[in-house]
Amino acid sequence: xxxxxxxxxxxxxxxxxxxxxxxxxxxxxxxxxxxxxxxxxxxxxxxxxxxxxxxxxxxxxxxxxxxxxxxxxxxxxxxxxxxxxxxxxxxxxxxxxxxxxxxxxxxxxxxxxxx
Amino acid sequence: xxxxxxxxxxxxxxxxxxxxxxxxxxxxxxxxxxxxxxxxxxxxxxxxxxxxxxxxxxxxxxxxxxxxxxxxxxxxxxxxxxxxxxxxxxxxxxxxxxxxxxxxxxxxxxxxxxx
Numbered sequence: 001x002x003x004x005x006x007x008x009x010x011x012x013x014x015x016x017x018x019x020x021x022x023x024x025x026x027x028x029x030x031x032x033x034x035x036x037x038x039x040x041x042x043x044x045x046x047x048x049x050x051x052x053x054x055x056x057x058x059x060x061x062x063x064x065x066x067x068x069x070x071x072x073x074x075x076x077x078x079x080x081x082x083x084x085x086x087x088x089x090x091x092x093x094x095x096x097x098x099x100x101x102x103x104x105x106x107x108x109x110x111x112x113x114x115x
Numbered sequence: 116x117x118x119x120x121x122x123x124x125x126x127x128x129x130x131x132x133x134x135x136x137x138x139x140x141x142x143x144x145x146x147x148x149x150x151x152x153x154x155x156x157x158x159x160x161x162x163x164x165x166x167x168x169x170x171x172x173x174x175x176x177x178x179x180x181x182x183x184x185x186x187x188x189x190x191x192x193x194x195x196x197x198x199x200x201x202x203x204x205x206x207x208x209x210x211x212x213x214x215x216x217x218x219x220x221x222x223x224x225x226x227x228x229x230x
Binding site: 034036042043044045046049089093101102103104105106107108 | 146148150156157158159160163170171173205207209211218219220221222223224
């Protein structure tokens with residue numbers, strides 16, 4: 001079945017540092033890939049997405065590129081801020097021909113940014 | 116823009132009691148998903164409904180049931196509650212028709228505590 005493996009946390013960085021959170025996946029066909037962010041006490045917010053190979057999703061300074069050859073969707077940001085502190089989830093949605101549209105999540109990575 | 120509404124936001128129940136969680140999707144969305152997130156865990160898919168019919172089923176206990184009504188809102192009914200049911204329950208909605216599926220938008224969640 002489909003699965004997502006995410007870089008284990010927690011990750012602690014200083015403000016303005018470069019961020020990478022690794023995410024790799026296992027799936028048949030051509031899934032869609034997502035990054036969701038969960039701030040303390042809140043629900044899941046879609047951060048960015050990519051629906052086909054070589055697509056780059058970007059939002060709020062975050063970027064991730066859908067790499068089919070390495071089955072990866074690593075999240076990056078060039079200069080993090082204290083307000084980026086949250087839990088980040090990589091997620092996969094199977095190709096539409098597979099019928100089920102549920103999201104499969106990685107384990108989540110807790111990010112803390114210190115001033 | 117309207118978001119996914121969940122009620123109640125917090126619920127405290129005792130073991131063996133029942134609970135009903137409600138979800139109101141974004142207007143015109145035709146699909147509802149339920150996820151369960153245990154403490155420090157990633158969200159796990161429970162069940163989904165497309166146009167009021169169950170479309171997929173995940174790791175939902177037999178003690179739980181759900182349905183989607185004619186106005187597209189959904190309810191998750193949980194009986195014989197156990198301590199292990201304590202979790203954050205998310206509802207998400209998406210639009211599958213008209214060239215979809217599109218991304219899932221999550222509600223703020225219902226935090227269920229079983230004592």
